[in-house]
Amino acid sequence: xxxxxxxxxxxxxxxxxxxxxxxxxxxxxxxxxxxxxxxxxxxxxxxxxxxxxxxxxxxxxxxxxxxxxxxxxxxxxxxxxxxxxxxxxxxxxxxxxxxxxxxxxxxxxxxxxxxxxxxxxxxxxxxxxxxxxxxxxxxxxxxxxxxxxxxxxxxxxxxxxxxxxxxxxxxxxxxxxxxxxxxxxxxxxxxxxxxxxxxxxxxxxxxxxxxxxxxxxxxxxxxxxxxxxxxxxxxxxxxxxxxxxxxxxxxxxxxxxxxxxxxxxxxxxxxxxxxxxxxxxxxxxxxxxxxxxxxxxxxxxxxxxxxxxxxxxxxxxxxxxxxxxxxxxxxxxxxxxxxxxxxxxxxxxxxxxxxxxxxxxxxxxxxxxxxxxxxxxxxxxxxxxxxxxxxxxxxxxxxxxxxxxxxxxxxxxxxxxxxxxxxxxxxxxxxxxxxxxxxxxxxxxxxxxxxxxxxxxxxxxxxxxxxxxxxxxxxxxxxxxxxxxxxxxxxxxxxxxxxxxxxxxxxxxxxxxxxxxxxxxxxxxxxxxxxxxxxxxxxxxxxxxxxxxxxxxxxxxx
Numbered sequence: 001x002x003x004x005x006x007x008x009x010x011x012x013x014x015x016x017x018x019x020x021x022x023x024x025x026x027x028x029x030x031x032x033x034x035x036x037x038x039x040x041x042x043x044x045x046x047x048x049x050x051x052x053x054x055x056x057x058x059x060x061x062x063x064x065x066x067x068x069x070x071x072x073x074x075x076x077x078x079x080x081x082x083x084x085x086x087x088x089x090x091x092x093x094x095x096x097x098x099x100x101x102x103x104x105x106x107x108x109x110x111x112x113x114x115x116x117x118x119x120x121x122x123x124x125x126x127x128x129x130x131x132x133x134x135x136x137x138x139x140x141x142x143x144x145x146x147x148x149x150x151x152x153x154x155x156x157x158x159x160x161x162x163x164x165x166x167x168x169x170x171x172x173x174x175x176x177x178x179x180x181x182x183x184x185x186x187x188x189x190x191x192x193x194x195x196x197x198x199x200x201x202x203x204x205x206x207x208x209x210x211x212x213x214x215x216x217x218x219x220x221x222x223x224x225x226x227x228x229x230x231x232x233x234x235x236x237x238x239x240x241x242x243x244x245x246x247x248x249x250x251x252x253x254x255x256x257x258x259x260x261x262x263x264x265x266x267x268x269x270x271x272x273x274x275x276x277x278x279x280x281x282x283x284x285x286x287x288x289x290x291x292x293x294x295x296x297x298x299x300x301x302x303x304x305x306x307x308x309x310x311x312x313x314x315x316x317x318x319x320x321x322x323x324x325x326x327x328x329x330x331x332x333x334x335x336x337x338x339x340x341x342x343x344x345x346x347x348x349x350x351x352x353x354x355x356x357x358x359x360x361x362x363x364x365x366x367x368x369x370x371x372x373x374x375x376x377x378x379x380x381x382x383x384x385x386x387x388x389x390x391x392x393x394x395x396x397x398x399x400x401x402x403x404x405x406x407x408x409x410x411x412x413x414x415x416x417x418x419x420x421x422x423x424x425x426x427x428x429x430x431x432x433x434x435x436x437x438x439x440x441x442x443x444x445x446x447x448x449x450x451x452x453x454x455x456x457x458x459x460x461x462x463x464x465x466x467x468x469x470x471x472x473x474x475x476x477x478x479x480x481x482x483x484x485x486x487x488x489x490x491x492x493x494x495x496x497x498x499x500x501x502x503x504x505x506x507x508x509x510x511x512x513x514x515x516x517x518x519x520x521x522x523x524x525x526x527x528x529x530x531x532x533x534x535x536x537x538x539x540x541x542x543x544x545x546x547x548x549x550x551x552x553x554x555x556x557x558x
Contacts, residue, residue: 066095
């Protein structure tokens with residue numbers, strides 16, 4: 001029996017690349033394939049910048065143990081460096097990769113952070129392959145999800161034009177334009193007008209950009225929609241049907257184009273057993289004396305890595321003695337404050353957190369302005385552990401296997417587990433078994449407003465919204481939801497925001513200076529905020545490896 005490519009577990013690189021080529025061909029941009037692969041591939045090998053054993057005896061401090069910090073340490077270990085990772089969290093590895101297990105067997109879990117891996121994200125797959133992690137497709141074989149917009153419920157197979165258009169005071173041209181064409185015009189027209197060589201700037205961090213791209217960077221999503229001639233009613237329709245866009249109308253339009261360019265929301269995968277298995281694989285490797293991943297490097301040449309959980313950095317200082325970088329930190333267990341001196345430091349925490357640290361002397365003016373100003377959007381996720389999968393039952397409110405339902409209600413989106421997407425034996429995938437429903441995933445102001453509610457009120461509102469989207473009677477879910485858990489990223493102590501998304505003009509102003517080291521090339525920066533893929537695992541991993549290379553280069557050429 002033929003299995004579609006996007007339903008294959010553990011795809012090879014060739015299969016992933018075929019999926020990407022197919023999507024780009026369907027989008028009329030087959031010429032973008034090579035550029036996307038090159039731009040998203042991991043940085044060159046660190047041995048291109050320094051030699052084996054060259055960093056022996058060099059002390060490197062890493063602020064933050066998320067994927068950016070872990071990948072930087074993982075790469076620098078190859079050169080023999082003595083590395084200390086200071087991670088604020090006491091009880092969790094992974095930063096904004098956050099898998100929560102509802103049971104001791106780890107069968108039922110929800111993702112509260114990064115949850116999707118596009119086939120085009122080469123650096124992410126590079127490390128997945130190194131650690132030999134299993135991956136499972138998230139693409140639903142049958143699209144049967146709900147849209148609930150303007151108090152109107154329809155399935156994704158229903159006609160948006162016939163059912164929803166009459167709810168909005170659209171112009172005559174908009175009323176006569178089928179929804180797929182209207183959506184394509186809003187999200188792809190500007191992209192397709194750019195020459196292929198200019199489109200590469202979407203995934204590039206440069207000292208300067210083309211005039212065509214600068215014009216896009218300086219406009220918000222709403223301003224671009226207006227410039228395209230869309231009415232405010234059409235923008236309202238788009239915001240309802242695509243609520244993640246409706247939540248970020250004030251964000252720079254190029255942030256949307258970046259995802260469209262590399263078709264990030266098609267052919268998605270997850271890591272078997274939870275995405276936290278990727279940072280955990282890094283952790284297992286760095287604490288091992290003889291990690292398998294360094295099979296071609298003599299053990300005696302490998303550096304040492306100390307991972308210190310519960311160590312919250314409070315200050316960064318430039319020493320006048322020997323060009324050292326001093327870090328001050330608190331140890332959670334005792335609230336004791338200590339200091340340590342390093343030859344080099346990599347700061348991989350979000351700028352929203354860095355903003356609260358003591359910095360002396362100040363970094364460059366443009367870097368300090370970026371720390372003050374660079375935009376992070378809020379995000380909120382609430383997962384329900386359900387005793388049975390009501391959404392999979394053969395009813396008017398069910399028949400849904402995987403995928404996403406969208407709504408203009410506060411919850412924005414409901415994401416169904418993909419573990420029943422492929423079931424060779426239907427008896428193994430019963431709707432009567434428990435399942436974890438991502439009952440609410442929302443961004444920006446919706447996340448702030450919902451996330452700030454008191455726990456019981458938040459649960460009640462989310463439950464009511466889920467029931468309304470599915471056409472269920474009120475309180476139907478009360479006996480079904482066994483446990484609920486929320487992570488509101490603005491309220492997470494060590495993060496203070498979901499992920500970076502630039503406001504108009506911010507990429508042009510800040511992206512290149514944000515990369516630059518400080519303190520005479522002794523203090524480096526990494527993280528998804530300093531990358532070409534905001535909000536994705538790809539951005540964090542590429543940034544960590546790139547920064548490790550950058551440090552090695554400066555050390556070698558000092």
